[in-house]
Amino acid sequence: MTTQHEEPGHGDSPAAWTAVVVMLIAVTIGTVAFFLNMPWLVWASAGLLLLGLIVGWVMAKAGYGVRGPKFVPKKTH
Known part of the structure; x- marks a missing residue:
């Protein structure tokens, strides 16, 4: 039984950020839109929230995720 495991990454990548x-x-x-009683802007911000999720996924698939070929991890000392 091995105790070694591969670190899954912590999302410190351009796609995640x-x-x-x-x-x-x-x-x-x-x-702010909810506080100002602007329902259309609340729904638009919900759409923007979903867009953020999609953008992160697309960037990860394009290689900017934690294990992507375009990602260069920071060097730690």
Whole structure:
């Protein structure tokens, strides 16, 4: 029985960062729109949230994910 396992990665990649930033912007806009009683903007921000998820997935498939060929991990000391 081996105790070694492959680290799954922590999402520290361009794809993950882009997805998270887009989603944070969407949640921020949605929260303000909800407070200002603007239902159309709340739904638009929900769409932007889904778009952030899709953008992250597409970037990961394009090689910018944790194990992608275009991803260069940071060197740690």
